[in-house]
Amino acid sequence: MENQHRQIAGYRELGPDEIAMMNEAKAIERRFNSFIDKLRSAPGIDQRNVAMAQTHGEDAFMRAVRAVAQPARLTMASVAAFEPVGGMIRHVGTKVVDAQPMTRGEWCALRNWSVPADENADDEGYLVEYADRIQPLIPGHPGYVSWSPKDVFEQAYTPL
Structure with a gap:
């Protein structure tokens, strides 16, 4: 690139x-x-x-x-592109997750959902599994699972 x-x-x-x-x-x-x-x-x-x-x-x-x-020194204030809305409070966290590439459409199919009309089924992203949940949401996945858009996921996580 x-x-x-x-x-x-x-x-x-x-x-x-x-x-x-x-x-x-x-x-x-x-x-x-x-x-x-x-x-x-x-x-x-x-x-x-x-x-x-x-x-x-x-x-x-x-x-x-x-x-x-001479890279700029980043602070939380300089990184934040917007302020939290609706009474939300900003948090910073660190988690180890398992992930695999998955489109939005594949995620919706896995959850037995229809892709919303205003969303693109071909959007690239990741199936993300957190190992800190006891009750599985999806068969075959013991942890909490979610879907994240590719750019958001890749900015937050680095492969081990």
Whole structure:
């Protein structure tokens, strides 16, 4: 996908000199990683220190790239695109879920529902199962299940 950075909160446009510095940092990082790989395969080398060098190197390159990119510091206020309505209170949570791709139409069929007239059966999304419910809603799924639009799901969850 072209211009992905425009879809990531806090990212900005980089100029030609900044792009060149980022690419140079990435090239040096590749050489560093090759050296770490060589150390990992060399007999008699202290692998604990190699692991620490790798971790500190990753941190150093990440910080060098951030120094150039200067991503914006995000706060809950800057992330919120709208205020809660109708007496709702905003929450932040973390859950581990199981998910599989499923269209809105497939979700409705699974629940024995008709697709509402103002919704598209072909909308991409995910069947999402939470493992924190004792009484299953749908046979074959022991947890609480719901459906989430693809973009919403993919912004909230990362595969393990």
